[in-house]
Amino acid sequence: MEAVIIGVGLHPFGRFPGKSAMDMAASAVRAALADAGVAWPQVQAGYVGSLEVANPDAIVGRLGLTGVPLRGVFNGCATAGTALAMAARVIETGEHDLTIAIGMDKHPRGAFAADPSVAGLPAWYGQTGLFLTTHFFGMKINRYMHDHGITERTLARVAAKNFRNACGNDRAWRRTPLSVEEILASPVLNYPLRQYMYCGPDEGAGAVVLCRADQAHRYGGRPVRLRGCALRSRRIGAFEVQSPSLPVSEHAPSPTVDASREAYEIAGIGPQDVAVAQLQDTDAGSEIIHLAENGLCKDGEQERMIADGETEIGGRLPVNTDGGLIGNGEPIGASGLRQIHELVLQLRGAAGARQVPGSPAVGYAHLYGAPGVSAVTILSR
Amino acid sequence: MTTGQQIPVAEGLFTWPSDEPRLIGAQCVRCGLVVFPAGTDTAACQRCGGTEVSEKLLSDRGTLWTFTTQNFRPPGPPYDGADTAETFQPYAVGYVELPGEVMIEARLTEPDPARLAIGQQMRLAIVPYSVRPDGTEILTFAFTPQAAAAREA
Structure with missing residues (x-):
């Protein structure tokens, strides 16, 4: 049985002093339920993810103690991909008719400061200043620029686009436009990446309500089809985050490539069909690399594509139309549900000022993060 | 004031003390x-x-596969450099390919990206990255551009 999305809800992303992650999530869930036209007691099962909240399933205390099986899930930056895939899976297997995926987080300011042991790494790796995921992003794009002729200006163009798109999104965090020149003048944090080329950890929540496709007519709104979900972890030989060493004898693509191919295959949809994409833009370089890793262009084509405005709203392949991570920040548990929220609005034709013209029919969402895990979700009208 | 003492950040990372240390x-x-x-x-x-x-x-020589820099003091803990946000000195990090063996992620002794290049020859160096209040220096492994290594020798 196919699962469809009938409701989406998003608490704005940003900084909300005094407001808990769980309160933000409760507000996102209420918005998603209202969007779907259902009440909380009708929800038969759910999956909820968070990095900072140890018991995100405690949200039932704010929504209603119905006894609903609500399971906690976590896959780093790909957490929301897992929550959505599991919520769909229990509909596909026939176990449940109406389910929910929830994500929430509230991170302290600044770079993540975890102990390396949380990622199975030795203490010295953190003591000597190597345990920073941002090093990986800097090193991967540096090599990519060297191999494929991508320039620093293209990095800045991507960031400028995402800030510009965020300006059209009243739920986004960073709604101040920044020019390519301003971005190129910001301090280098991890060469070649500059301050305004990075997303920051912040706060927010999202929720998505799903039901059996053959029951969608009972609820309000226009259902969006969930065509394929895939999650893959790194294979040996992939150039991956948090790796004290990597083999020289063999090479494998990023888990993004594996998850992408699997999702296209499940969906029976190819990259040429994608009308709007949400790609993990932890930094501007990541968006550039992920365009190719998700099959949306060839390596090196990004230099021309981005200069020609192809990834702008109104371009051939709009990317991160709501501002992406650069414009919204990254509350880890919720980030992927923000992507789904945006795609659902775009496929419904309800994205307002930032609506992609031409009634987009296929939306593509991609997540990537430590310790080398990627989730891809493909939606269609 | 220094006691002149030096200790590795962890046991079992590199041969030490040694005139020709190896990872x-x-x-x-x-x-x-x-x-x-x-x-x-x-x-x-x-x-x-x-x-x-x-x-x-492992071989103490290789080529630089890629690199980046760290331009702000990493959150500590886990970072335990003796510096502060004000005294912090940027450093570089890269992957060095030891031919036929393995790629190693390491600090690089050259912090200026303009003086680093993919494909450059690199050599292992054991360097202090922090110092304890009693003056004991904490050592870690790093790679240094080989031309620079030759100049210093």
């Missing part, structure tokens, strides 16, 4: 995969799942 890696007895650091007793080979490894001293 201590491990090689899977079954499939030959080389990894660094040698790891824990419970780690299985990432390629074949084998659990028997032999110690392998």
Whole structure:
């Protein structure tokens, strides 16, 4: 049985002093339920993810103690991909008719400061200043620029686009436009990446309500089809985050490539069909690399594509139309549900000022993060 | 004031003290995969799942595969440099390919990206990265551009 999305809800992303992650999530869930036209007691099962909240399933205390099986899930930056895939899976297997995926987080300011042991790494790796995921992003794009002729200006163009798109999104965090020149003048944090080329950890929540496709007519709104979900972890030989060493004898693509191919295959949809994409833009370089890793262009084509405005709203392949991570920040548990929220609005034709013209029919969402895990979700009208 | 004492940040990372220090890696007895650091007793080979490894001293020379810089003081803990946000000196980090062996993620002794290049020849160096209140220097491994290494020698 196919699962469809009938409701989406998003608490704005940003900084909300005094407001808990769980309160933000409760507000996102209420918005998603209202969007779907259902009440909380009708929800038969759910999956909820968070990095900072140890018991995100405690949200039932704010929504209603119905006894609903609500399971906690976590896959780093790909957490929301897992929550959505599991919520769909229990509909596909026939176990449940109406389910929910929830994500929430509230991170302290600044770079993540975890102990390396949380990622199975030795203490010295953190003591000597190597345990920073941002090093990986800097090193991967540096090599990519060297191999494929991508320039620093293209990095800045991507960031400028995402800030510009965020300006059209009243739920986004960073709604101040920044020019390519301003971005190129910001301090280098991890060469070649500059301050305004990075997303920051912040706060927010999202929720998505799903039901059996053959029951969608009972609820309000226009259902969006969930065509394929895939999650893959790194294979040996992939150039991956948090790796004290990597083999020289063999090479494998990023888990993004594996998850992408699997999702296209499940969906029976190819990259040429994608009308709007949400790609993990932890930094501007990541968006550039992920365009190719998700099959949306060839390596090196990004230099021309981005200069020609192809990834702008109104371009051939709009990317991160709501501002992406650069414009919204990254509350880890919720980030992927923000992507789904945006795609659902775009496929419904309800994205307002930032609506992609031409009634987009296929939306593509991609997540990537430590310790080398990627989730891809493909939606269609 | 310094006691002149130097200690490695962790045991088993590199041969020390030594005039020609080497990183201590491990090689899977079954499939030959080389990894660094040698790891824990419970780690299985990432390629074949084998659990028997032999110690392998790694080459002290290689080529720079990629690099970046760290331009702000990393959050500490876990970082335990003796510096502060004000006294912090940027450093570079890269992957150095030891031919036929393994790629190593390491600090680079040259912090200026304009003086680093992909493909450059690099050589292992053991360097202090922090100092304890009693003056004891904490050592870690790093790679240095080989032309620079030759100049210093």
